[in-house]
Amino acid sequence: MKRSAGLRYALVAAAIIAVLLVGRRLGGELSSALNAISALGPAAPLAFIAIYVIACVLFIPGSILTIGAGVIFGVLWGSIYVSVASTAGATAAFLVGRYFAREAVARRIEGNARFRSIDDAVAREGWKMVLLTRLSPVFPFNLLNYAYGLTRVRLAEYVVASWIGMMPATVLFVYIGALSGDLARAASGSDGASANLRWVLNLVGFAATVAVAVYATRIGARALKERA
Template sequence: MKNKKIWVFLIFSALILILARYFNLGSYLFEEKGINTLKNIINENYILAAGLYIVFTAAACVLLALPGLTFAVAAGILFGPWAGSILCLAGTTLGAVLSFAAGRYFLKDAVKPMIEKNKLLKKVIFTDKPENEIILLMITRLLPVFPFNLQNFAYGITDISIVKYTMATFIFMIPGVLLFTLATSGIINETERADLFFIVLIIAAVMVLLSVYVKRIYKKINSPKEEAYEK
């Protein structure tokens, strides 16, 4: 039964990749000609273009080992700073949830040995304290020290609920998505460059401060003796 689940996922993934290859979907985000084509689609049918972006981003999160910032950069180029941020957040959140579900319901036995080989990832992701779950998600989303795709699959084999994971992922990815999408838009948009870069600097500073603060909370939760000593 366990092997059947893996085969179902692999067959489904293969079909998606075949269709993506047949329709050359990758070119829409990673080749100049494809990007120009998608820009034309945006001008003619904005909703269709936005839907294509979300679908491709979600699928790529599950099937392709691409850095998370790839999708934010593409969104910033195609849709601008604010609409791009919203669409990127929608696509990456959907992709993260799909990866989580795949890890939990189809690939648990295949993913777990891979995660356990990475001592640092195992130490950070796996926790027997419920209060750590949100804190860990906040740390890894604000300052992703591990690949975006691997994180998503890894969380799928933990005990965190899919509802808590989805909500926390959506909220804690907002700063990172805004950071890269606005930065990309600022690079290609001279008229709004100064304003966008100013906002990017503020977001980056807030992310660093939040990460340091949350890491301290995490250490205190896991070091009660140290906490008592500090008090």
């Protein structure tokens, strides 16, 4: 019990360090790209979602984009836009894997024991297996999207289970982005004391989000182990 509690504290500390590092580097290329999206005004959410979907299909990691959503849109709207985008991207990759690139995907995952076991597990568990693998960090997100296209899972079950299972990590990474943006603004003095206060309040909420995400991940990993 003490060991697991210590692990949670270590993960929270590591996540906070990540916030500080991202915040310090916010003035680089990522900042320029995010500013370009933000400058689109009302079209910014649609542009962001479109870019995110394309990234999913092209095997480009979405974590940086998810953090960027927190910088541009804040925690609430950033989480909503990423949730829509990641689910749409996962669905697009699923459909490509099922109907257009079955042989290529099969070759990509051939020899991977984890993915070989997914099809049989999906046949037994259905949407539950999709949900659990989304909660577990063991399975790479982009490749998993295509791999599920080769299984017998129904599209509707896949979409709903993926949406729910990706939510903890989505909110966590968006929170990192929101905190990083607040930290950058506080450091530059652009928002004065209000930025400092907002950053502290968001940090408290972020710590709670980390705890929930870690707990959900542990539940998913434990359930997958029991089904192995």
